[in-house]
């Protein structure tokens with residue numbers, strides 16, 4: 378039987394949640410890297426597979442599953458030897474689902490709100506309110522972890538993997554205060570002890586945090602530049618306006634001398 382195919386990037390927190398899940402259930406995936414910075418997720422071929430053009434995307438035979446939370450649940454349901462990571466019990470499952478939605482709707486949504494404009498659109502907005510908004514999530518997690526070692530109780534679930542991949546991708550710019558959130562930090566240490574933690578999560582999380590810092594510095598240092606290219610006949614000048622590396626627009630301006638001669 379062929380392996381399920383995962384379109385992914387190490388940089389992507391949700392993709393890493395799937396890698397953590399696959400390792401935890403000892404499932405081999407065929408990994409297909411997608412370079413978001415090069416726009417490989419926006420090709421017609423990829424959009425045909427996933428119209429939402431997000432990674433991770435899983436193709437398992439005829440089944441296509443996207444959204445990391447759905448993928449993690451699917452993989453455990455289909456391939457795991459037991460239901461510990463995603464319980465069949467209705468009440469226990471509802472709690473795990475709540476944590477998955479907490480990641481999706483709160484944690485990752487707030488990371489995205491901060492990261493995406495800086496990574497893709499030349500923004501310099503790394504404001505305190507965006508950071509504080511992420512740290513608000515730590516307050517909630519601290520409550521979840523007050524009396525339990527994992528986010529859903531005394532056993533690890535896919536809820537832990539999804540939140541872990543997000544928190545470890547943003548904890549530098551939105552630091553976790555050790556006095557306010559000791560249980561969140563203890564949980565992170567506990568999760569980092571997983572034998573497959575480094576390869577599935579740590580490397581990609583570091584890569585993303587470094588890329589974020591590089592892009593922010595690049596955007597902050599960006600100057601408006603105007604690159605002029607005079608065309609062969611010198612009848613017009615093409616002006617390309619860029620901020621940093623981002624091409625904003627092109628103008629074609631008719632050269633004055635040419636205009637004087639040719640326009641009456």
Ligand SMILES: N[C@@H](CCC(=O)N[C@@H](CS)C(=O)NCC(=O)O)C(=O)O
Pocket residue numbers: 388389390391413418429430431432433443444445446481
């Ligand atoms: N809720 C989705 C979010 C996936 C997501 O936004 N992935 C980002 C990379 S971290 C992406 O593919 N962005 C490209 C896009 O949205 O076009 C999930 O959990 O899979």
